[in-house]
Amino acid sequence: MRLTDTADLWWKNAVIYCLDVETFQDGNGDGCGDFVGLTQRIDYFARLGVTCLWLMPFLPTPDRDDGYDITDFYSVDPRLGTLGEFAEFVRTARDRGLRVIADLVVNHTSAEHPWFRSARSSRESPYRDWYVWRDEPPRDGPKGVVFPDKEDSLWEYDENTDQYYLHRFYKHQPDLNVANPAVRDEMARVMGFWLQLGLSGFRVDAVPFFLETAGNADAHQLPDPHDYLVDLRAFLARRQGEAVLLGEVNLPYKDTMAFYGDPEGVGDELTMCFDFVGMQRMYLALARGSSAPLAEALRERPEPPRDAQWATFVRNHDELTLDKLTDDEREEVFAAFGPSEDMQLYGRGLRRRLPPMLGGDMRRVKMVYSLLFSLPGTPVLFYGEEIGMGENLAVEGRAAVRTPMQWEPGPGAGFSTADPERFPAPVTTGEFGPDEVNVRAQRRDPDSLLSWIKRLVEGYRECPELAWGEFEIIDAGDDALFVHRCATPDRAAVIVHNFSDRPLEAELELPDGTLDDVLVDGTLSVRGGRVTVPIEPFGCRWFRHSR
Ligand code: NOJ
Numbered sequence: 001m002r003l004t005d006t007a008d009l010w011w012k013n014a015v016i017y018c019l020d021v022e023t024f025q026d027g028n029g030d031g032c033g034d035f036v037g038l039t040q041r042i043d044y045f046a047r048l049g050v051t052c053l054w055l056m057p058f059l060p061t062p063d064r065d066d067g068y069d070i071t072d073f074y075s076v077d078p079r080l081g082t083l084g085e086f087a088e089f090v091r092t093a094r095d096r097g098l099r100v101i102a103d104l105v106v107n108h109t110s111a112e113h114p115w116f117r118s119a120r121s122s123r124e125s126p127y128r129d130w131y132v133w134r135d136e137p138p139r140d141g142p143k144g145v146v147f148p149d150k151e152d153s154l155w156e157y158d159e160n161t162d163q164y165y166l167h168r169f170y171k172h173q174p175d176l177n178v179a180n181p182a183v184r185d186e187m188a189r190v191m192g193f194w195l196q197l198g199l200s201g202f203r204v205d206a207v208p209f210f211l212e213t214a215g216n217a218d219a220h221q222l223p224d225p226h227d228y229l230v231d232l233r234a235f236l237a238r239r240q241g242e243a244v245l246l247g248e249v250n251l252p253y254k255d256t257m258a259f260y261g262d263p264e265g266v267g268d269e270l271t272m273c274f275d276f277v278g279m280q281r282m283y284l285a286l287a288r289g290s291s292a293p294l295a296e297a298l299r300e301r302p303e304p305p306r307d308a309q310w311a312t313f314v315r316n317h318d319e320l321t322l323d324k325l326t327d328d329e330r331e332e333v334f335a336a337f338g339p340s341e342d343m344q345l346y347g348r349g350l351r352r353r354l355p356p357m358l359g360g361d362m363r364r365v366k367m368v369y370s371l372l373f374s375l376p377g378t379p380v381l382f383y384g385e386e387i388g389m390g391e392n393l394a395v396e397g398r399a400a401v402r403t404p405m406q407w408e409p410g411p412g413a414g415f416s417t418a419d420p421e422r423f424p425a426p427v428t429t430g431e432f433g434p435d436e437v438n439v440r441a442q443r444r445d446p447d448s449l450l451s452w453i454k455r456l457v458e459g460y461r462e463c464p465e466l467a468w469g470e471f472e473i474i475d476a477g478d479d480a481l482f483v484h485r486c487a488t489p490d491r492a493a494v495i496v497h498n499f500s501d502r503p504l505e506a507e508l509e510l511p512d513g514t515l516d517d518v519l520v521d522g523t524l525s526v527r528g529g530r531v532t533v534p535i536e537p538f539g540c541r542w543f544r545h546s547r
Helices: 003-008 035-040 042-048 083-095 114-121 181-196 207-211 225-239 253-260 276-288 292-300 327-337 362-374 397-401 439-443 449-462
Strands: 016-019 052-055 099-104 155-158 163-166 201-204 244-247 272-274 309-313 378-382 470-474 481-488 491-498 504-509 513-517 523-526 530-535 540-546
Touching: 035 042, 035 083, 042 083, 042 449, 083 099, 099 181, 181 225, 207 225, 207 253, 225 244, 225 253, 253 272, 253 276, 276 292, 276 309, 276 327, 276 362, 292 470, 292 481, 362 378, 362 449, 362 491, 362 540, 439 449, 481 504, 491 504, 491 530, 523 530, 530 540
Parallel strands: 016 052, 016 378, 052 099, 099 201, 201 244, 244 272, 272 309, 309 378
Antiparallel strands: 155 163, 470 481, 481 491, 491 540, 504 530, 513 523, 513 540
16 A cells, blocks of 8 residues: 555545436426536535545436436536536535546437437438447347346347347447447547546446447457457546546456456556445345355455455445346345335346335444445445435336435425426335435434444545455354454454344454454453454444554
């Protein structure tokens, strides 16, 4: 851990907060969240200790995939504001020390994008080759629809030009042909544009999908898909040295590693990859009350290259995917956290947020976030997690977890003063609705989840060894216990979690010295190379170990 590295590689111990502008804060009273409203909330993030905001797509869109269906890469959805208001927002965020990244969707556009409209108007269109066309759906093409409730094929017939186009996601999202150099140039231009306006990088959507061109016609294949990622990263670094690529790569660890770039190098492709495997194994561990599945995943998880980092998360805006578990394991998690069919989605996931999955047991909820902030990796929060928002199962599909942010009690949740009928999504109701769960009530309550998350963020930022140190799992003699240590040459953090509902004592072998509590006041002494750490049911303790 060199000082110059800690000064530059800000993403290694960032706190990333993901939000959707349209559901975060309405600033003009029309019922839709916007940049003016978001800008008014910047001090909220600063107080929470967030260091980087990740904005979900905010570009013009017919909104059939929550903005991931884009019709113009160079402006702001007029419902959310203007480019000027966007620039003011970024400027204000930077003033409070916050960086901003945004989704970059390279894989597809909306079918209503002028490029696709032109492409499908005639085979002679200058944009024809910006998409992937075949006379017949190929046998050797990519497999597997992503949204089996809505699609049964990856190829859609276009009557006008008598060919099929590829769409890895919905049929209203035709895939861009990234093997076409003109498309790659345009995507670089898009990145350059937003960097120029102050972004510090991108969350790159669906990375393996846009790089997989093997099933395309010969003229549509990338010579080496990873060269393209290296190229994107180099372009990014030239334009803006501190900018990052945070990639959505939901693959087994071995395959994900390829997206960091040359394993011998410092990391020249994606800067961060989400740890989908560790996340899924954590839910299995919670379901079993045993830390073993999580410990196995973390033992198996390779170290990213020197300058790269894993991005860790508990929930995101999509379904909680459990696709990397075996069928039996997935059934265990379904039985524990989403037994009824309307909680499940696509046969592989749950459309729920954490607190309702854990039956509102705040001890467990707090323990999970303690894991998020203490395991190696950069924690990524999804808005509302910090106050324990729940899902609204009355809303269709993945949108169940994308309800308006709950600032205050009341039907508008402090999100907007407009008639809730005009909101982009209905507010959550019941036990986890705004009357019970909101920022205002939690802000000054020292026992609230919001105060807990603040304390965890402080602890995490005060212990850079958590992000930079060497990680090891310490055997504590009971599967319900998860003990890990992160050490740099001059410091070490020792963290203890209890996955069970029993009070336990962790017997640890450590060099003599003192364990100073990080989250509460207290110290324990290590004598004769041993220490006993008492820990409450679903408890967690963070220590700094000094000799
Ligand atoms: C991944 C995004 O997370 C998801 O919400 C979206 O539907 C697909 N990519 C398609 O863009």
